[in-house]
Amino acid sequence: MKGRTISPGKAEGEAIVSPEPIGFYGGIDINTGIVIEKGHPLEGRCVTGKILVFPCGKGSTVGSYVIYGLKKNDVAPAGIINKETETIVATGVILAGIPCIDKIEIEKIKDGNKIFLDADKGIVEIK
Amino acid sequence: MERLFRLLVRLGEIYNADSMIPVGSVQVAGVSYKSIGDPGMEFLEDIASKGAKVKVLTYLNPAGMDLENWKKLGFPEDFAKNQLRIINAFKKMGIVVTSTCTPYLAGNLPRFREHIAWSESSAVSFSNSVIGARTNREGGPSALAAAICGVTPNYGLHLWENRQPNVKIKVNFNLNYNSDFGALGWYVGKQVKNKIPYFTGIKDANTDQLKALGAAMAASGAVALYHVEGITPEADNVKKEGLETISVGKKEIKETYDKLNTGKKPDIVIFGCPHASLREISLLADKLEGKHLKRPVWICTSRMVKEAAERMGYNEIIAKAGGSIVADTCMVVSPIEKMGYKTTGVNSGKAANYLPGFCKQEVCFANIDDLVEAQL
Numbered sequence: 100m101k102g103r104t105i106s107p108g109k110a111e112g113e114a115i116v117s118p119e120p121i122g123f124y125g126g127i128d129i130n131t132g133i134v135i136e137k138g139h140p141l142e143g144r145c146v147t148g149k150i151l152v153f154p155c156g157k158g159s160t161v162g163s164y165v166i167y168g169l170k171k172n173d174v175a176p177a178g179i180i181n182k183e184t185e186t187i188v189a190t191g192v193i194l195a196g197i198p199c200i201d202k203i204e205i206e207k208i209k210d211g212n213k214i215f216l217d218a219d220k221g222i223v224e225i226k
Numbered sequence: 227m228e229r230l231f232r233l234l235v236r237l238g239e240i241y242n243a244d245s246m247i248p249v250g251s252v253q254v255a256g257v258s259y260k261s262i263g264d265p266g267m268e269f270l271e272d273i274a275s276k277g278a279k280v281k282v283l284t285y286l287n288p289a290g291m292d293l294e295n296w297k298k299l300g301f302p303e304d305f306a307k308n309q310l311r312i313i314n315a316f317k318k319m320g321i322v323v324t325s326t327c328t329p330y331l332a333g334n335l336p337r338f339r340e341h342i343a344w345s346e347s348s349a350v351s352f353s354n355s356v357i358g359a360r361t362n363r364e365g366g367p368s369a370l371a372a373a374i375c376g377v378t379p380n381y382g383l384h385l386w387e388n389r390q391p392n393v394k395i396k397v398n399f400n401l402n403y404n405s406d407f408g409a410l411g412w413y414v415g416k417q418v419k420n421k422i423p424y425f426t427g428i429k430d431a432n433t434d435q436l437k438a439l440g441a442a443m444a445a446s447g448a449v450a451l452y453h454v455e456g457i458t459p460e461a462d463n464v465k466k467e468g469l470e471t472i473s474v475g476k477k478e479i480k481e482t483y484d485k486l487n488t489g490k491k492p493d494i495v496i497f498g499c500p501h502a503s504l505r506e507i508s509l510l511a512d513k514l515e516g517k518h519l520k521r522p523v524w525i526c527t528s529r530m531v532k533e534a535a536e537r538m539g540y541n542e543i544i545a546k547a548g549g550s551i552v553a554d555t556c557m558v559v560s561p562i563e564k565m566g567y568k569t570t571g572v573n574s575g576k577a578a579n580y581l582p583g584f585c586k587q588e589v590c591f592a593n594i595d596d597l598v599e600a601q602l
Contacts, residue, residue, distance in 0.1 A: 105240055120419060120448065125558075125584035129263050135239045137488075140510040155420055157448040159580075160345040161287075163365030164262040164269075171265035185420065185448065186237060186382070190365030193236055194269075 100203050102180075105189050106220045108198030110178030114212040114225075115149040116205070117141050122158025123165035123191065132174035150214040151176035152205050156188040166191025178216040180205060180223060227278050228561035230371035237368060238379030244596030247341050247380045250359075251283045252373035253329050254321065255345035256366025258290035258559035259308040266366075267312050273370070274315040274423065283344040284321045285329040287346045287366075288501070288526075289313060290561065293325065293554045300565055325554040326528035328437070328501040330357065333337035333530060338459060341384055343372035347450075347502045348576060351440030354451040357432060358459040360384045363450045383451055388463050391453055398427060398475040404506075407435040408575030409482040410474060411442025417472055420448040424466045426455045434503050441500050442575025486578040489588030493572030494595045498526030499574035504534050507551070511540035513598050519548035519602045526556045557586060571597045 119140050121127070126136040132147035146169075148170060166188065169175035175197055184201035192199040198218035208214065210215065213226040238246065256262045262270075280335040290309050291301040317323050326332050327346045336342045344350045345364040353359040362382040364372065372378040382388055395414055401407055414423055423443070431454065432437070443449035497510060502525050510525055525544065527535070532553040535541050541551050549585035557570060557577055563586045571590040572578055581587040590600065 103240070122445075124261060125580045127264075135583050155448065157419065158347065158348050158445055160350070160363055160365055160369075161258075161261045163367050164256040164266045167367070168263050168265040171268075172263075183420075184240075185367060186241075186362050187365045189237060189240060190233065190368040193233055194367055199241065 100223045102200040102202040102221050102223065104218050105184045105199040105201055106192040106197060108182045108196065109219065109221045110150060110198045110216045111215045112148055112177040112214060114152050114208050114214045115146055115208060116208055116210040117153040120155050120157035121153045122156065123162035124159035126158065127165060127169065129165050129168040130172055130174065132169055137210060146176045147174045149176050150178045150180060150216055152180045152208050153193065154182040154205060155167065156185050160187050163194065164193035166197065169197045170195035170197060178218065180208065181215065227276065227374060231375050233368060233371050234375060234377070234379055235440055240383065241379065241381035241413040243379035243381040245380050246377040248376060249343045249372050249378050249383065250336055250340040251281070251334050251342050252369055253285045253287065253334065253344040253346060253349050253371045254366060254373060255287040257287045257312060257325060259305060260290045260561050261559055267308060270312060270315040274318040278374050279320045280373040282373060284335055284373040285324045285326065285334045286316055286321055287325065288327055288556045288559050289325045289554050290559050291555050292552050299550065299552060302561065302564060305561055315392050321478035324528060326501050327556065328528060330532060331503055332528040337402070341378065343378045345369035347444035348437065348441035350450050351444045351452065352437055354383060355440055355453065355458050356436050359532060363448065389451060389460060391422045391469060393418050393421045393423050394466065394469040395423045395425045396427050396471055396473045397425060398473055401428065403573070404435050404438045405573040405591065405593045406479065407431065407438040408442045408573065409479050411439040411479050412446045412486065412575035412579060413474060413482045415445065415447030415449055418447055418449065421444055422451050423449065424453045424464070424469065428454050428457065431457055434506055437500050438574060439511050440482055442579065445576040445579040484589060486589060486591035488582060488589045489569035492521065492590045492600055493567045494522045494524065495571035496524045496526060496577070496599050497573060499555065499558065499572060501579040502527040502531065504531050507531065507535045507540050508538070511543045512538045514547040514549055514596065515543050517602055518599045522554045523549040523601050525549065526552050529553045557581065563587065571600060573597060
């Protein structure tokens with residue numbers, strides 16, 4: 100699948116797929132990479148080293164710093180794939196240097212799929 | 227500095243901006259040490275140490291504590307030390323260290339159609355919707371970049387064609403309390419995610435109520451702009467024909483109250499999310515006059531509004547009843563879970579949204595009268 104490059108780089112890993120938007124601030128613990136939002140489909144799961152797939156961001160604009168902090172704390176996802184990346188997530192991944200693309204039909208990606216993400220070319224491969 | 231300008235250029239490329247446009251003012255989020263941690267603090271200190279200065283009037287989002295009264299309110303010392311490092315970094319850049327999510331109530335008031343770069347989600351919603359200024363939902367760092375460069379890429383909500391509603395919300399009940407507006411906002415935000423809603427059926431709403439509505443929608447969803455028929459400034463001019471319609475009535479609001487209520491009895495009640503206006507503080511002073519609170523009540527606000535409330539004697543009335551006016555911070559970004567509180571009472575849909583995840587709190591979501599009653 101081909102999408103739009105938000106932040107360049109390459110990443111490989113297991114997909115962790117959220118059908119719901121993610122608000123990083125108050126949604127993911129900056130020290131552990133674990134989803135902490137109550138009632139979220141990914142609650143209790145860890146995004147570290149995974150290819151995190153979700154439709155779009157939501158909630159607080161401090162989310163950019165949480166993404167940056169996840170990377171600095173070595174608990175960030177290896178890559179991010181969105182349907183539509185908005186400014187908060189875009190700012191976070193650009194600063195953190197996490198490969199990210201959007202404009203992808205994320206419904207085609209299943210939780211646990213092995214994913215190769217080439218954000219330089221804007222390409223996602225399901226292995 | 228170059229790194230920050232590159233960030234703006236990259237965002238402009240992604241979102242097809244045709245140019246950079248000057249901004250009239252900026253509001254920077256990502257201030258609380260609790261929110262941004264060591265990585266954020268070091269990032270800001272690095273920028274400040276390189277001599278970066280802001281080019282336009284720039285205000286700050288709430289910090290993690292009252293910047294003057296933190297010791298008395300019981301904020302931990304090590305937390306305070308880091309928080310003050312962050313504040314000093316901002317100050318060095320020439321940012322007004324106001325620390326409020328309601329800059330428009332504290333001296334940073336944009337005009338209709340002015341381009342700005344604001345980032346706290348409720349302030350973004352208020353300035354776009356109620357004032358009719360134009361801003362995208364900036365991430366903390368992208369707002370800081372706009373402040374230092376004086377410009378922002380021209381895309382998204384800066385363009386009139388992108389400010390048109392894409393869903394209609396028909397409100398079929400009478401909203402009384404500000405918490406009703408919070409519940410409505412929380413429900414609608416969940417439904418519409420990042421769309422632009424056009425409300426009908428809201429007969430009247432003051433700026434406090436619109437502040438509550440917008441804040442909740444920006445928390446449960448990512449709503450950055452909404453229109454209200456007969457009330458907000460762009461509502462008459464936008465295209466609202468043929469939109470998908472969602473009806474919201476008593477049933478949906480009652481369900482929202484039930485859903486947001488996860489706790490039984492509050493250990494602490496906190497008002498002022500977003501920061502309380504002088505009108506809201508005056509109302510609370512009325513309700514607390516001559517009363518004796520058994521458990522704490524905080525009212526969060528900006529330093530400027532606290533000062534005005536002080537002059538009116540409201541702070542004294544509230545303090546005599548056992549309550550506290552807390553400035554510069556709010557319950558969501560302060561470490562209340564480390565201060566021994568497990569259940570927090572709020573009248574804000576936004577606070578009710580964030581407290582369980584971020585502050586590990588059970589929540590009592592109710593109107594102002596029920597909350598005051600619970601603490602007596």
